[in-house]
Amino acid sequence: MTENPYLSVFTLTKYIKRKFEADPYLRNVFVKGELSNVKIHPSGHIYFTLKDDKSRIQSAMFRSAANSLKFKPEEGMNVLITGDVNVFESSGQYQLYVQSMQPDGVGALYLAFEQLKKALAKEGLFDERWKQRLPSLPRRIGVITAQSGAAIRDICSTIQRRYPLAEICLFPAIVQGPQAAPSIVKAISSAESYGSVDVLIIGRGGGSIEDLWAFNEEIVARAIFSCRIPIISAVGHETDTTIADFVADMRAPTPTAAAELAVPSREELFERILDRKRSIYRSFSHQIKHERKRLTTTQQSYPLQFPERLYRPFTEKMANLDDRLLRNKNDITANRKHNHERLDRMLSYYSPLQRIKEESRNMDLLVERMTRSIQSDMCKNQDNFNSIIRMLRALNPLDVMERGFSIVYKEGNVVNSVNSLKVGSTVQVRLPDGTVEADIKSIKMKDKEEDSNEQ
Structure with a gap:
């Protein structure tokens, strides 16, 4: 097989x-x-x-x-x-x-540089609106660079020569090699945490693009952009350009130039103070001349030449007002005196005792008239009352029954006619001293002749 x-x-x-x-x-x-x-x-x-x-x-x-x-x-x-x-x-x-x-x-590093530059520019990290202004008179200068090297020596000597009042704080960092970028970012963070740092210089001396590559790293660029302290980038020589230069608030061609940008010149400050002093002196001299001229003009003015004419109208007006015040006072006093005399006469005429006597007499008359009226009304009401009593007595059925009459009731109703009665019916008879019951045994109608005779 x-x-x-x-x-x-x-x-x-x-x-x-x-x-x-x-x-x-x-x-x-x-x-x-x-x-x-x-x-x-x-x-x-x-x-x-x-x-x-x-x-x-x-x-x-x-x-x-x-x-x-x-x-x-x-x-x-x-x-x-x-x-x-x-x-x-x-x-x-x-x-x-x-x-x-x-x-x-094209080189790989150069291409990487251009790519990162393009990306960060698109994000706006290079825009001028984010740039911070450097302080004019900084008190503390922070420096991020290698602890030993020409860069820190140049920066320190330049600051001491130009502006010895400033304090220099070194935040050492590795500025070359694979660990350089993280070291620079850490130094920036330390400077922010330190406090009271007015301006920060980041840089190193010259070298190849490989030597300076830490300052082209994205983490360094973002750390510079996020830093609250104004930063001056001073990397390499004047012809060297890094991403840090574009992101920083200001770019210096060398570390020495960065120190000159960070602090003012002592000689320039002295010259500026002298210029300001001269300017103030000229300004005050001009102001004094102007005010002196105004004083001379004022002293020669008409009111100050004849000051009494200035207040004469007021004196005359005050004299007129004094006269008017005196006249008004006399008029008011006379009117008050006249009114007082008139009121005194009225009070003597309308004396309280006299008024009391008159009112007492009027009251007595009113009481007398009221008494007579009440007595007259009582007599009339008494006569009317007696008349009504006599009328009620005359109409009282009980008084009629006293004369021998009685009232017949059937089932509680008064019997007014024999037609409402039947033989055998029971009725109640009301007498003056009581009531009796009786049975009807016979009914006798009244004759019409009797009615006519009665009529």
């Missing part, structure tokens, strides 16, 4: 992968091309397509290699790549595994 000649896809792919790995020319290849479909994974890996005008190859750069990049790979960028070619088993495709990458035609 012959052996099965067919291979599985995995076996074939594995064989091809071993062939790639065994080829020494594919282990360390140098390729240049254009980046396309660049995808930076959150894990830090970078996936892209490397192409030219005739072909393309899938590429990957893992995080361990990508962390060493100084720039950010972008679409359409021409790059120089070192890596190895192998087969990705899952898809069966060969791809380029990148170990290093640099821009084609």
Whole structure:
């Protein structure tokens, strides 16, 4: 039985992968091309397509290699790549595994510098509206640089020469190498925490772009932007430019120039004070001359030449007012005296005793008239009352019964006619001294003749 000649896809792919790995020319290849479909994974890996005008190859750069990049790979960028070619088993495709990458035609550091500069400018970190003004007379100067070096010596000597009143506080930092950027950020934080630092100088001496690269790091740029203390950037020589220069509140070409910007010149201050003194003297001299001229003019004025004429109208007016006051006083006194005499006469005429006697007589007359009226009304009311009593007695049925009459009731009602009675009916008869019951045995109607005779 012959052996099965067919291979599985995995076996074939594995064989091809071993062939790639065994080829020494594919282990360390140098390729240049254009980046396309660049995808930076959150894990830090970078996936892209490397192409030219005739072909393309899938590429990957893992995080361990990508962390060493100084720039950010972008679409359409021409790059120089070192890596190895192998087969990705899952898809069966060969791809380029990148170990290093640099821009084609421009340095990696320069490209990284331009990329970060563009990004921060777009965010507005370079805008003039965020720049803080430097204090005119600072009391404490903070310096962030290497603890030993030409930069700190130049800054200290310049400040001591120009403005010895200022206190210098050094916040040492590493200014070169991989640890430089975190060290500078920490020094900025220490300066803010220290308190009472009026202005801060950040810088170092000259060097290559690699030596100055810490001042191009994004963390340093953001720390400078966020600092509440005005910052002067003094990195390298006059021709050197860093990201820190753009973010800082002011840029100085050298550390010495930064010290000159941070503090005023003692000679300039003296000259400024002398100028101010001369200006004040001239101003006061001019003011004194002006006021002296005004005084002379005032002294020669008409009112001061003849001061009595100035208050003469007021004297005459006061004399007139005194006369009017005296006349008014006499008139008021005479009127008051006349009124007093009139009231005195009225009081003597309308004496209280006299009024009391008159009112007493009037009251007696009123009492007498009231008594007569009451007695007359009582007599009339008594006669009317007696007349009504006699009338009531005449109409009282009890008085009629006293003369031999009685009243017949049936079931509580007065019997006015024999027609309302029947033989056998029971009636009540009311007598003056009581009531009796009686039964009707016979009823006799009254004759009409008798009625006519009675009439």
